[in-house]
Amino acid sequence: EAGVVQSPRYKIIEKKQPVAFWCNPISGHNTLYWYLQNLGQGPELLIRYENEEAVDDSQLPKDRFSAERLKGVDSTLKIQPAELGDSAVYLCASSLGVGASTDTQYFGPGTRLTVL
């Protein structure tokens, strides 16, 4: 079974440029998460989707960040415009969803963003 797929793995951009990250969750997983991980720190939740609905986006900086999960499968996280402080690893995770007997979150390898 394929794991969570993310692309690109690395991205270097100039500040004020836009950037987008893509995530394909494990097949059959209804819940999808985007996390931000700064160097030397634990992941911090940005947004959680149940199918195509964003059920928790309270930590998403909505002035510059946006996300979508069309058709409840793949998801895209966008930053526009990027700032120097956005340099971090962006992790996507998925889980079976509400009502499952286990709700283990499976993480992708992440996208390392560097903003110059």
Add this chain to the structure above:
Amino acid sequence: QQQVKQSPQSLIVQKGGISIINCAYENTAFDYFPWYQQFPGKGPALLIAIRPDVSEKKEGRFTISFNKSAKQFSLHIMDSQPGDSATYFCAASKNYGQNFVFGPGTRLSVLP
């Protein structure tokens, strides 16, 4: 109240020794406590998890000890191996596994 505290920040253990990482939380609504292992360049991977209705869970060389009254839980790695060298994160969530709050991580180095 949403924070999870983790210590130590880094840990060096000799091969064959016991590695112990501690975490503490404040929110009594948390009901799921997983430990994740992360290697450089990889995403975190679930190692072992516990719910507050048990005080200990063991899987192979990995054991979680849970103290509900103290709001603390710890990871014990028995017979530590160089391949265990990684960063370990404790986490906590309420509503069964959703919206994890992660600790800051412990970088473990197991010397050969």
